Amino acid sequence: MTxxxxxAWDIKxxxxxxxxxxxxxxxxxxxxxxxxxxxxxxxFWDLAEEEVEELENRLNKIVRxxxxxxxxxxxxxxxxx
Numbered sequence: 001m002t003x004x005x006x007x008a009w010d011i012k013x014x015x016x017x018x019x020x021x022x023x024x025x026x027x028x029x030x031x032x033x034x035x036x037x038x039x040x041x042x043x044f045w046d047l048a049e050e051e052v053e054e055l056e057n058r059l060n061k062i063v064r065x066x067x068x069x070x071x072x073x074x075x076x077x078x079x080x081x
Contacts, residue, residue, distance in 0.1 A: 015077075
């Protein structure tokens with residue numbers, strides 16, 4: 001008997017494209033002409049390279065999650081790019 005177990009969360013998700021906007025542009029980004037933006041924002045900060053890497057690594061946990069109806073996100077490329 002042979003079994004193969006895949007662990008999608010062991011594979012690092014590396015988006016094809018990414019953009020990091022520094023904190024000095026934060027307030028400007030909240031002035032969208034065609035989209036709603038969150039209210040009550042009281043600060044912005046710059047991410048360290050290690051923080052970006054940790055966030056990208058955590059994206060893999062999404063494939064393990066299920067909605068209350070049992071649905072899953074199987075392809076992160078549709079959500080992170």
